[in-house]
Amino acid sequence: MLTLMHFQIVSAALFSVGLYGVLARRSAVLILMSIELMLNAVNLNLIAIASFTDPERFTGFIIAIFVITVGAAEVGLALAIVLRMFRNRGTVNIDEIELMKW
Amino acid sequence: MIGMEYAWLIPVLSFVAFPLILLLGKFFPGKGSSISIGAMGAGFILFLFVMADLLSNGEDFFSYKWFDVGGVELTWGFIIDPLSVSILGLVTFVALMVQIYSVSYMKDDPRFNWYFGIQAFFAGSMLTLVLADNFLLLYIAWELVGLCSYLLIGFWYERKPAVEAAKKAFITTRLADVALLVGILLLFKQVGSFSMSETFEQAELLMAGANSALSSGTTLIAALLIFVGAMGKSAQVPFHVWLPDAMEGPTPVSALIHAATMVAAGIYLVARTFVIFEAAPDSLLIVAIVGLLTTLMAASMALVMTDLKQILAYSTISHLGLMMLSLGSFGYTAAIFHLMTHGFSKALLFLAAGSVMHGIGRTDIRQMGGLIKVMPLTALAFGIGAVSLGGIPIFAGFWSKDEILLSVLDHRHPIFMILVLVAVFLSALYMARAFFVAFMGELSDENREGHEAPALMAIPMILLSILAVTFGLLALEWTDSFHGIGSFIFVHEGHGFEFNLILGLGSAILAASAFIIAWLIYVKGSVPISPFKRTFAPIISMAERKYYLDSMYQGFIDRVVLVFSALVAKFDRVFVNDVAVNGVAESVKRSAFTLRHHVTGLMYNYAFVMVVGAIALAAAWWAVAVKG
């Protein structure tokens, strides 16, 4: 029988994969993609819970819509920053964006 | 009509004068001295109003809340009673005279306005001390007086002796002040208030044998501690060492310190807290003994000193001893009366001595002689001061000294009486010696250039001379409503003028004989002095060396205090500075140098640490939740 737990485990797996991407990648664009994976994991979780538990108030759905909205905005801004970074420093390698070190 | 409720203005005027003189002094006439003199003069006029109010309406006290601390209310307030108003008059008048005198005496000094600023501050502190209605305010004023005396004694701080004298005065009196503070706190602990009237109420209950917040043991200890504080300020043995050195300051300052402000504070304190001493009668015996010891030692030292100002300094100590002895013999009125007559006379003597220094630029009496020919007015002033303090009848000192003798006779063992008569004789003798050696005899050539004091210095001397002659007559019963000073200043019940004919005559004869002996020795030269010197050689040499007390203190400081201080300094340098402070800084610096390599500036490193933290938190929460 398909239960909430199964969706939650898939969501956890996707989130962990995204986390790995954020921690292990070196290119700003790839890190952004990993963040998108994490956002989707959260959305999947939200919608699964809403779908299984909350027949009247759809809170999960609505928050998922907001997450998608904010995610889109975030991608737009982040890519603008990446472009600016590339134009200023000639790279999207975040190893070279290290002005805050000692 | 201005009444006693404006008495607080008297010190406040002087306190306001202090910054005014320093900041704006140069815009005022007399380079700021006018502000100080104006404040003091206004204070003296206010004193007259307060005095009139006191005489018509009786004593009163005013108290204003300052702030609360844990249920204890601290107050600002002032007492208007015969004691405080009398000292108020003494301080305002003498300070006024000294300041007028200083205008001329200090006129070429580069720090003229600083001098007058501190003078005003000094007077303001002393007036606060006199008016204070609670021990806390009194203590604050007490310390301010000490500070100002330090600043004034060390006024010429380019000169090493002045600096050392200032330090000596400050440290010596400060040592005694600690005792005063402890005494005040002891009283506070039992009474629960700094208010004097409440403390005295309890002391009176204790005296009456009723149920009192004060225990007799604590009262005795507190009285003795307060007395130690008074010993410091009033230069009683063994705290007297600072006063002779204090003459390193300008001479008018000495006049102020010796007559009106610093040394009067100790006598005033004992008189003000007299009820506490009475509640522990043993303390009064100690006060009397210390006073007697001081008066004898200082009188003998005054007899062998050759510096005019030092003679006057030891004379002051001797007379302060007499006042303490008087207080210790229940002679409350006599002590305050003598404080005032002595204050006027001693201020006069110091101003005259200052005039001599101003005129011939010398202080050693052996280099003087015959000065009456070049400065007759100064000589007359000094002579009046000398006979007044020497105890010649009609002059002020005689009357108050007589009252002291009377109270000693009534309340103390005959041995006290004999010794105090010796002191009376000695004090007349050294005053006569100083006067005759300095002003009579042959005028030496180098002193022929000497000149009389200018008018601004002469006027205060004349006014003080008048008081030194006439003030003692207040002791007499003049009208039906005024029964002598004893009916004005008293502790329990007033008493009219008392005069023991034999005693009065005896002391007058003693004083007169001292003057005659001095005349024969120092002016006529008909009585040789060397046999005396040979007979009393050990005592004289001891007195000349100030009874070794100064050397003892110096030895103690050199061998104990400085060695200990060096140890502490070493400890500070090695442990506090090198190990603790620099060590901590060094280790922080080193760890920072090591740790900074871990600050990579790489985003994913930071993110990783964040994730580790988050996971650890979640795991911890998990552990707790599962356990629960």
Next chain:
Amino acid sequence: MTWFLFILLSVMVIGGGLGVVTTRNVVHACLFLLFSLLAVAGLYVVLLAEFLAVVQIFIYGGAIIIVLLFAIMLTRSEEYPSISDNSQWPLAVVAGLALFSLLTATFVVNSRSFEVMHRVALTDLGRNLFTDWALPFEIASIVLLLALIGSIVIAKVERRR
């Protein structure tokens, strides 16, 4: 049938995700991302949330992937293979696995047997969004507008003086 669909889509989601975080080719990564997100949309359908599935496909498939591809195109793509992974990737594996086990453990321990899925009426969802959630909705629109303006300002080519 549902089980089969669920497992198939789950494998596609995780597989796509792994593809995103492992491939050295950034364009492939982008396509893997698209694949994974479409599978997520499929999972939404399984969850009876068809509207969100459509939204997912439109926004991610239609907008975000295109923007990402544009960004890749506008930057120097030849350096991407050399800068794909950093040196702390083994630690990242450990962190990912730790998080996954922690979350899974939580979900398994706390699982309640919710077994009935509810279909959401689109009209109800819309009415709710524009009544109870009107204020957050407006704020979200402002956020989008600001992001739009901000992106333009940041990415704008400055005129040389």
